[in-house]
Amino acid sequence: MRSEQDVNTTIDQYADTVARLCMVYLKNPADSEDISQTVFLKYALCDTVFESEEHKKAWLIRVTVNACRDLLKSFFHSRTVSLDTLLQCPVETTDSSREVLEAVLALPKQYREVIYLHYYEGYTAPEIGRLLKKNTNTVYTLLRRAKDILKVSLGGELNG
Amino acid sequence: MDEPIRSAFEAVHASELSRQRTKLFVRKKTQDYNSRRIRQSQRRRMLSGLCAAAALLCLCLFYFTPAAMIEMDVNPSIEMKVNRLDRVIQVRGLNADGRELVQNVSLLNLPYNRAVRKLMLSQEMEPFIRSHDLITVSVVGAAPGHTEEMLANVACSALTVAGRENVFYCALSEEDIRQARALDLTVLQYQAFQLLSAQDPSVTADIVRAIDKRELLALLSDFEMDSPCDRAARAK
Incomplete structure (x- = not known):
């Protein structure tokens, strides 16, 4: 089991990453805290030795994705909230960023996750494939289709 | 395309209150886990002692x-x-x-x-x-x-x-x-x-x-x- 100091440092460092992933998957800020608690408790109790900070981050992303998927499987219909409710949550953003976020969150789930991992976390398609247990070519396809949808929905905002 | 998406997600944060609640939750659960583990290990030690004593008793009964x-x-x-x-x-x-x-x-x-x-x-x-x-x-x-x-x-x-x-x-x-x-x-x-x-x-x-x-x-x-x-x- 890990020390309290290690756990607190990790929460400070990765709470945002977990919150963003929760938003991508659940679109529900209320569940975000539950998932966050589950993920960091697992981190506190696990004996995995991380080779690097990157390894630790990938492990946390993997655990968060699994926790979100489990939650979606069990509570999908009863707990899902509309996009309007989601965007009522405190997000300090400009209008254009808000529009982009809305467009990304409006994408089907498989597109949302690859878009977030690629554009925000900076993972390559093979890395995303390993994280999500998907074929690399499938990831490339998902990224291309997601970009196409975003280009249509956001018009000229994503040029470049 | 990278920059607008990055900026959009950059604005999403876990609130300070949520972080504190998560820390408190993990601390409480790990304390519970620790005390449960101590109780379990005490129980395990007692059980193995009892098993050893029972085995010794059986051995003595068999031999004598x-x-x-x-x-x-x-x-x-x-x-x-x-x-x-x-x-x-x-x-x-x-x-x-x-x-x-x-x-x-x-x-x-x-x-x-x-x-x-x-x-x-x-x-x-x-x-x-x-x-x-x-x-x-x-x-x-x-x-x-x-x-x-x-x-x-x-x-x-x-x-x-x-x-x-x-x-x-x-x-x-x-x-x-x-x-x-x-x-x-x-x-x-x-x-x-x-x-x-x-x-x-x-x-x-x-x-x-x-x-x-x-x-x-x-x-x-x-x-x-x-x-x-x-x-x-x-x-x-």
Whole structure:
């Protein structure tokens, strides 16, 4: 089991990453805290030795994705909230960023996750494939289709 | 496309309150987990201690439970209790000479064969062997096959030292030995009493008790077909 100091440092460092992933998957800020608690408790109790900070981050992303998927499987219909409710949550953003976020969150789930991992976390398609247990070519396809949808929905905002 | 998406997600943060609540939650759960683990390890330690004690108790019960008894009667009368591993676990003198003998010859934990040989060859037994006193050896056990085998081994040891004409041996059931003690008869006397009373019901224990040992042996040898020692030798 890990020390309290290690756990607190990790929460400070990765709470945002977990919150963003929760938003991508659940679109529900209320569940975000539950998932966050589950993920960091697992981190506190696990004996995995991380080779690097990157390894630790990938492990946390993997655990968060699994926790979100489990939650979606069990509570999908009863707990899902509309996009309007989601965007009522405190997000300090400009209008254009808000529009982009809305467009990304409006994408089907498989597109949302690859878009977030690629554009925000900076993972390559093979890395995303390993994280999500998907074929690399499938990831490339998902990224291309997601970009196409975003280009249509956001018009000229994503040029470049 | 990278920059607008990055900026959009950059604005999403876990609130400070949420972080604090997560820290509190993890601290509480890990404390619960720790105390549960301590309780579990204490329970595990106690359980393994109990298991070890139970195993030791079973082992002791197994080792110290008598499975057969060897009784040797010369003048010193000795009773040896033997466990399932054929080890002597208890030695008792049945008369004053016997009690003195068991104090001087250590037989405990020896295989019964070695114990009998050691006893027969001991300095304390030498005068009795030399004076050609009659030696009665009896084996009492619940398992008839094993009792026969023990008798063959014990009788062979006794015959080697004392000679055929000086040894009487027989296998008895626990019921037989109880009856013999109830009638206050030695094993030899009881065997003779059984044979004689079968022929003539008017024969009593007192009558048999009055007959000399050698005469009883002669009487019994008329009925005895062959010895267990001979039977064991033939089986080999």
